[in-house]
Amino acid sequence: MPEAFDVQACLQRVRDGDPIAAEALIAHLHPWVWRWVHNHLPRRESEEDLVQDCFVKLFQKLDAYQERSGIPFEHWVSRLVVRTCLDALRAEKARPEWRWADFQPGETEWLDYLTNREAEAPPRSSAADAHRIVHELLARLSPPDRLVITLLDLEERSTQEIAELTGWTRAMVKMRAMRARHKLRALARQSMKSEFQDA
Template identity: 45%
Template sequence: MEISELDAVSLAEALRAGDEKAATLVLEAIYPLVLRIVRNHLPRRMEEEDLIQDVLLKVLTRIDQYRGVAPFHHWVSRIALSTCLDALRKEKRRPELRWSELTQDEKVVLEELVSPREYEGGPAHLAAARELAERLLEALSPQDRIIVRMMDMEGASTAEVAALLGWGISKVKVRASRARKKLRALLVKLGEEVDTQ
C-alpha cells in the first residue's frame, strides 16, 4: 500500500493524536521503502533489522515534524538515509585495503579486473566481486559511500541525490568525482600488489 500525500497529512495528524491504527498503516506502507534504503546502505557490521527498526522509530517519533510540504516518501527517505549515514559514521572506518586481507575469491576477481584481457569471471565470481566492491567502498567516507551507491549502483540522478541529502547539485558532483577517483586509485594500488605477488 502506498500513502498518497493527502492521506499522509491526515495520517500524520492521527499519529500525533496517538491513533495506533494509523501507526500500523504508516509502518506497513513505508516498510518496503525503508528496507530497500537500509539494504543499499547497511554498514557491514550491523544487523539489517536493527537499522530498519531505528528508522521506523524515528519516523514515528518525528511525525510532528512532517508538515506535508515535501512528499511523505521523500521525508521518510531522508530519515532513512540520515540514519544509515549515522550508522556508517559510527562504524570504524578502514582507510586502506591490503592485498593480504582479501579472500582467495576476491583476489581472483581483482586479478581478472586488472589484467589486460577481458573479464571472464562470470556468475561464479559474482559474489566475490560484490564483496570486493563492498570492501573498496569501506575506504570512502560515509557520505561519499552513500553518493557512490546511489548514483553508480542504484542509478539515482545527481538531482535526486542532492534532494535526498539536502546538498547542492555541484557539491554532489564534486563529492562523486572525488569518491570515484579515490576508488580508482585504490583499485590501481591493489592491482600493483597483484603484479608483485
C-alpha cells in the first residue's frame, strides 16, 4: 500500500525552492484540479491551458497559504481553482447559437423540465442527457450564476460547501441559485420560442 502524500512537508520543501517537491505537488494535485476545471470549463478554453493557469496562480500565491487545523490544503486549492475558472468565464464573450433539432430525446426532456415552472423533480433520464442541454443554457448565464447552478444542481454540493468554496454566505448561495434557475428557465423558454418562430 503506497504511503500517504505528506502535503505539508511537500509545501515546506516547495517554499525552500525544491523543484522535485514542486513536481510532486503538481502530480498529487493534477487529477483533482483537472476534474474541477473540466466541470467548470468555459466553452472556448483549453482544459490544459486552464489547469496550467491554476498551477501558476497556486505557486504565485503559495506564500499566502497558512495551514489551519482540520482544513486540508486541497480546500484552499479548490477556492483558487474556482476563482480561476470564474475569471475565465468572465473573459468569455461568445455565446454560440443552438437549435432544438440538435438535441436528443433525453436532452429535450431536460429542456422541457427547465421551462416548466411546476416541475417538481428532474427527468429520470441520465445525467449525460442533461449535460449538453444544461451546459448550453449555462453558457448564457453570468459566471457566478453558472457556477452556483453547476455546484448545487449538477455536482449536488451542499449550500455550506458552496459557501466555503466561493466565500459567499449560505443565504447568498440560496438566493443566487433561485435567481439563476429563474434565468435558466427564461433562457430555455426564449430559445424554444425563437426556434418555433423560425420554423
